[in-house]
Amino acid sequence: MADTLVVVEHQEGAFKKTTLSTITAAKTYSGLAGGEVDALVLGSGIAAVADTVAAYGVRKVLLGEGAVFAKYLAVTYAPVVAQVVKEKGYGAVFAPASTFGKDFMPRLSGLLDAPLASDIMGLAKEGDKLLVRRPMYAGNAIATVELAGSPLLFTVRQTAFDAATTSGAKAPVEAVSVSADPAGSAFVSRQETKSERPELTEARVIVSAGRGIKAQENFKLVEELADLFHAAIGASRAAVDAGWAPNDWQVGQTGKIVAPELYFALGISGAIQHLAGMKDSKVIVAINKDEEAPIFQVADYGLVADLFKAVPELISEIKKLKTA
Amino acid sequence: MKIIVAIKPVPNPDEKVKIRPDGSGVILDNVKMVINPFCEIAVEEGLRIKEKQGGEVVILTVGPKEGEQQIRTALAMGADRAILVETEKGLDSLAVAKFMSKAVEQEKPDLVLMGKQAVDDDNNQVGQILAAILSWPQATFASKVEFVADGKKAHVTREVDGGLETIEVPLPAIVTTDLRLNEPRYASLPGIMKAKKKELKVIPGASLGVDAAPKVRLLSLTAPKERAGGRKVADVAELVAKLKNEAKVL
Numbered sequence: 366m367a368d369t370l371v372v373v374e375h376q377e378g379a380f381k382k383t384t385l386s387t388i389t390a391a392k393t394y395s396g397l398a399g400g401e402v403d404a405l406v407l408g409s410g411i412a413a414v415a416d417t418v419a420a421y422g423v424r425k426v427l428l429g430e431g432a433v434f435a436k437y438l439a440v441t442y443a444p445v446v447a448q449v450v451k452e453k454g455y456g457a458v459f460a461p462a463s464t465f466g467k468d469f470m471p472r473l474s475g476l477l478d479a480p481l482a483s484d485i486m487g488l489a490k491e492g493d494k495l496l497v498r499r500p501m502y503a504g505n506a507i508a509t510v511e512l513a514g515s516p517l518l519f520t521v522r523q524t525a526f527d528a529a530t531t532s533g534a535k536a537p538v539e540a541v542s543v544s545a546d547p548a549g550s551a552f553v554s555r556q557e558t559k560s561e562r563p564e565l566t567e568a569r570v571i572v573s574a575g576r577g578i579k580a581q582e583n584f585k586l587v588e589e590l591a592d593l594f595h596a597a598i599g600a601s602r603a604a605v606d607a608g609w610a611p612n613d614w615q616v617g618q619t620g621k622i623v624a625p626e627l628y629f630a631l632g633i634s635g636a637i638q639h640l641a642g643m644k645d646s647k648v649i650v651a652i653n654k655d656e657e658a659p660i661f662q663v664a665d666y667g668l669v670a671d672l673f674k675a676v677p678e679l680i681s682e683i684k685k686l687k688t689a
Numbered sequence: 690m691k692i693i694v695a696i697k698p699v700p701n702p703d704e705k706v707k708i709r710p711d712g713s714g715v716i717l718d719n720v721k722m723v724i725n726p727f728c729e730i731a732v733e734e735g736l737r738i739k740e741k742q743g744g745e746v747v748i749l750t751v752g753p754k755e756g757e758q759q760i761r762t763a764l765a766m767g768a769d770r771a772i773l774v775e776t777e778k779g780l781d782s783l784a785v786a787k788f789m790s791k792a793v794e795q796e797k798p799d800l801v802l803m804g805k806q807a808v809d810d811d812n813n814q815v816g817q818i819l820a821a822i823l824s825w826p827q828a829t830f831a832s833k834v835e836f837v838a839d840g841k842k843a844h845v846t847r848e849v850d851g852g853l854e855t856i857e858v859p860l861p862a863i864v865t866t867d868l869r870l871n872e873p874r875y876a877s878l879p880g881i882m883k884a885k886k887k888e889l890k891v892i893p894g895a896s897l898g899v900d901a902a903p904k905v906r907l908l909s910l911t912a913p914k915e916r917a918g919g920r921k922v923a924d925v926a927e928l929v930a931k932l933k934n935e936a937k938v939l
C-alpha cells in the first residue's frame with residue numbers, strides 16, 4: 366500500500382496553517398486508498414516547523430534542509446519533492462492550493478508526468494474508483510474527475526477541509542538528504558503586506574469593500590467595522606486595481622477563497638468572479654445602494670443603502686450592543 | 690526578442706455557465722467564446738515588450754479549428770503570426786503542455802507568456818508543467834516584468850499570498866500573468882483588417898508524436914448548492930436585530 370506525502374507550507378520558517386486542511390485531505394485520501402501520511406518540510410533553519418507539524422497526526426516528518434532552500438523557488442522545490450517521492454515510493458502528494466502549492470505542484474506534475482487535480486473540494490470512492498471533486502467555471506460547476514497514473518497529485522482548497530488537530534503524540538522527525546540547482550533563478554525581494562489582523566483564509570469574520578468605497582482613505586470605515594469583530598479585511602478586484610487595497614486582500618476566483626462565519630460585502634456588486642471566492646460563507650451581509658446588485662441574490666441580509674450612511678450607523682449600533 | 694504567447698479560447702467569463710442536463714459538460718450553443726482574460730494580458734505584455742525592444746510575437750493555441758477566431762483577435766491586437774496545434778477538445782493539462790513543448794522546441798523563443806489560469810477549467814497548471822517539460826525556469830502570477838543583464842534575465846514581480854515577491858529568472862523562461870500586469874488593448878479596425886492576412890500555421894497534433902491519453906478524466910459536472918439568499922432588511926436597526934437574534938453572530 367503506497368503512502369501519501371504532504372508538502373508543508375511555511376514562510377521562511379513560519380509555519381502556515383494552510384498545511385492543516387491539507388493534512389486532513391491527505392488523511393481522507395489514505396482512509397480511502399490505504400497507506401500512511403507523512404509530511405515533508407523543505408527549507409533552511411526549519412526544525413521548529415518540523416516539530417510543529419509532528420503534532421498533527423502524521424506518521425513521520427521528513428526534514429530536508431539546505432541553504433539553497435532558504436528562499437522558496439519552484440525550480441528547486443519541485444525536483445526535490447520528485448526525488449523524495451521516487452525514492453520512498455509515495456503514491457500521492459498533497460499541498461495547499463495557495464500561491465505556494467499552485468506554483469510548484471504543476472511543475473512536479475510535469476517532472477513526474479503525473480496527474481494533478483487542482484483546488485480539490487472532496488474525495489470519495491465508488492467501487493475501485495477514486496472520485497475527486499473540484500470547482501470549474503468560477504465555482505459555477507463542480508467537476509468530478511478521475512486520475513490515472515502514479516503518483517496522484519492534489520492541491521487542496523483550504524475552506525473545503527477542516528484543519529487537522531493535534532493528536533497529543535509527536536511523530537518522529539527524519540532528516541532526508543536533499544540538494545538542488547536553481548540554474549540561475551534567484552529570489553530578489555519580498556514586499557510583505559503587514560497586518561495585525563487575522564489572515565483572510567483563517568478569519569471568523571471578514572469585512573470586504575469594493576469600488577463603492579470610492580477612495581483608499583475610506584477604508585478607515587472598513588477598519589472600524591472590522592475592529593469590532595477582530596475581522597480580516599478583504600476587497601474586490603476593482604478596489605485592488607484602483608490601488609486602495611493590497612493585492613493579497615482580493616477575494617474571488619483568482620484571489621483568496623474564503624468561507625468565514627460572517628462576510629460583509631460593502632459596495633461590491635457581486636460579479637461571478639467575486640462570488641466564486643465568498644459564496645460559501647456562512648452568513649453574508651451586503652450593503653449596496655443599487656437594489657438590483659447581484660450580491661443581494663446570495664446575501665442572507667441585504668441592505669439597500671448608501672454605505673457611507675449605513676456603515677457608521679451599523680458601527681454605533683454594534684458598539685451599543687457590546688456595552689449594553 | 691522572440692516571444693510566444695499561449696492563448697486559450699474560453700466561454701465569456703461574465704456569463705454564468707449552464708450545465709448540460711446529463712452532466713457531461715456545459716452548454717456552449719449561443720455562448721460567445723473569447724480569449725481567456727489572463728491570456729489577453731499575456732498578449733498585451735508580449736506586444737509591449739516588442740514595441741520597446743523589437744522582435745516578434747507568435748500566438749500559440751492547442752485545440753480544435755474553432756480556436757482560429759480568438760487567434761485572429763490576438764493577431765488583430767498586433768501579434769505577428771500564429772500557430773494552431775490542431776487537436777481534439779478537452780485535453781488535460783499534461784497533454785496540452787506536451788503539444789506546446791513541441792511547438793516551443795521548433796520556434797526557440799526567448800520567452801513564453803501564458804495566463805496563470807484558464808477561467809473555464811480553473812486549473813492553473815499548464816505554464817508550470819510546460820516549464821518542467823522544457824527544463825526552463827518559471828515565474829508565475831506576474832504583475833511586473835523587467836529585463837536585466839542585457840535582456841538575458843528577467844525580474845518578475847509575483848502576486849503571492851502575503852504580498853509581492855520578485856524573482857530573477859534567466860531566459861528563456863515561462864512567465865504566467867496575473868490580473869494587474871497590464872490593461873489589454875482593444876483590436877483596432879486596421880488591426881482587424883491586417884489580421885486576416887497574417888500567417889496562421891496549422892500543425893496536426895497527430896504529427897507531433899505526443900502521448901495525449903488523458904490522465905485527468907472529467908466524469909461529470911454538477912451545479913453547486915445554491916444559497917438561499919435574497920432577503921432584504923429595511924434598515925440598520927433590523928440588520929443588527931437579525932444578526933443578533935437570528936444569525937446569532939453578534
Ligand SMILES: Cc1cc2nc3c(=O)[nH]c(=O)nc-3n(C[C@H](O)[C@H](O)[C@H](O)COP(=O)(O)OP(=O)(O)OC[C@H]3O[C@@H](n4cnc5c(N)ncnc54)[C@H](O)[C@@H]3O)c2cc1C
Nearest residue numbers: 575576577601602603617618619620632634639654655672
Ligand atoms: C479573469 C478575471 C478574474 C477576476 N477575478 C476577480 C476576483 O478574484 N475577485 C473580484 O472581486 N473580482 C474579480 N474580477 C473582476 C469582476 O469581474 C468585477 O469586475 C469586480 O468584482 C467588480 O468589483 P466591485 O464589485 O467592487 O465593483 P463594481 O462592479 O463597480 O461595483 C461597485 C458597487 O458599489 C455600489 N456602490 C457604489 N457606491 C456606493 C455607496 N455609496 N454605497 C453603497 N454601495 C455603493 C454600486 O451600486 C455597485 O454595485 C475578475 C475579472 C476577470 C475578467
Ligand SMILES: Nc1ncnc2c1ncn2[C@@H]1O[C@H](COP(=O)(O)O)[C@@H](O)[C@H]1O
Nearest residue numbers: 695696751803804806807812813814815
Ligand atoms: N489549449 C490551450 N492552448 C493554448 N494555451 C493554453 C491551452 N490551455 C492552457 N493554455 C495556457 O495555459 C494557461 C493556464 O491554463 P490552465 O493551466 O488550463 O489554467 C492559459 O492561460 C493559457 O495561456
